[in-house]
Structures are given as C-alpha cells and as structure tokens.
Amino acid sequence: MEEAVEQPSFGQRLVSWPSRVKAYVEDLRNEMRRVTWPNWKQVRSTTTIVLIAVFAFGAYFFVVDMAITKLVTKIFDTFTK
Numbered sequence: 001m002e003e004a005v006e007q008p009s010f011g012q013r014l015v016s017w018p019s020r021v022k023a024y025v026e027d028l029r030n031e032m033r034r035v036t037w038p039n040w041k042q043v044r045s046t047t048t049i050v051l052i053a054v055f056a057f058g059a060y061f062f063v064v065d066m067a068i069t070k071l072v073t074k075i076f077d078t079f080t081k
Contacts (some may be wrong), residue, residue: 008016036048
C-alpha cells in the first residue's frame with residue numbers, strides 16, 4: 001500500500017523560494033553554456049530557406065484558393081440560373 005506523501009505547507013514553500021530560484025538560475029546557466037549556437041552563415045542560410053518555403057507555400061495556397069473559388073462560383077452560378 002502506498003503511503004501518502006505530505007505536501008509542504010505554503011509557509012515552507014515560501015521560505016524555500018529563494019533557494020529554488022537560485023538553483024533554477026544556476027541550472028539555466030549551465031544548460032546555456034552547453035548550447036552550440038549557429039554561426040552567422042548558418043543563420044542566413046536557414047532564414048533564406050524558411051523565407052523561400054513561406055513564399056512557395058503562400059503561392060501554392062493562393063493558386064489553390066483561386067481555383068476552388070472559381071469552381072464554387074461556377075457551381076453556384078449553374079444552380080442559381
């Protein structure tokens with residue numbers, strides 16, 4: 001049978017807050033030191049790829065939207081005459 005784990009009271013949590021924040025900030029700093037950041041050339045190339053993809057998808061959806069709009073308009077015109 002499992003024993004109930006007692007949760008710390010509000011006062012205990014309030015007292016331990018500064019030490020928990022300090023531990024969090026230390027862990028964050030350690031993790032940020034391990035991050036390998038991309039160089040400027042990598043940032044430019046991936047940004048260019050993303051922009052090209054956004055414009056390509058935008059153009060594709062524009063064409064599909066126009067085609068569907070014309071099709072729906074023709075269907076409505078056919079049935080409303």
